[in-house]
Amino acid sequence: MVRTKYSLGDVVYRIVTSTERQWEVCPDCIGQRKWFAVLPSGEELFFRCPTCEQSYESLGVVSEYESLGVVSEYEAGGSVKQVEIKSIEVIDNDGLVSVRYNSAFYLGDLYDSREVAEAALPAAIEELRIHLEESRAQSSRGRRRTALAAWRRTISGRSARRCAT
Numbered sequence: 001m002v003r004t005k006y007s008l009g010d011v012v013y014r015i016v017t018s019t020e021r022q023w024e025v026c027p028d029c030i031g032q033r034k035w036f037a038v039l040p041s042g043e044e045l046f047f048r049c050p051t052c053e054q055s056y057e058s059l060g061v062v063s064e065y066e067s068l069g070v071v072s073e074y075e076a077g078g079s080v081k082q083v084e085i086k087s088i089e090v091i092d093n094d095g096l097v098s099v100r101y102n103s104a105f106y107l108g109d110l111y112d113s114r115e116v117a118e119a120a121l122p123a124a125i126e127e128l129r130i131h132l133e134e135s136r137a138q139s140s141r142g143r144r145r146t147a148l149a150a151w152r153r154t155i156s157g158r159s160a161r162r163c164a165t
Helices: 050-059 114-155
Strands: 011-025 034-038 044-048 070-084 088-093 096-101
Touching: 011 114, 050 070, 070 114
Parallel strands: none
Antiparallel strands: 011 070, 034 044, 088 096
C-alpha cells in the first residue's frame, strides 16, 4: 500500500501561471508594414515587413490588426488557487510509483498553505517568462531568416516594387 501526503477532502494550494497577449508596434518596421532599402546602385526598393506578415500567419486567421503593423507579445502572470483533493490515483510504472491528485496534479504541483504557494509564485512566473523569451528568440531568428530571404528576392527583382521618387 502506498502512503500519500494528502487525503480526500484536504484543501491544498496550487500555482496557476498564465499568459496575456498584447499587441505592440512591430519593432522591425516601426508600424509601417514595409521595409525600405537602397541598393549600392542607388535604386530604392521596398517590400512587405516579414515580421508583421509572419505574425499574422501564425494566428491562422486574418487579424483586425493586420493593417496596423503590429506583432503580438505575451506577458507572464499567475495566481494561487485553492484546490480540494477529490481523487487520488496511484500510478505504478514498472516499480516507479507516482501519485496524481484530482486526475491532474502531482505532489510537486501542490502546496500545504497559501503562504508557501505565494512565496513560490514569483519563481513560477519567472520560469514562464524565461520560456516565453526563449520562444520569442527562436521565433525572431526564424523571422530574420524569412526577412533575409525576402530581401534577397527583392534585390533580385522578383518581388521588387520601385519606390516613387
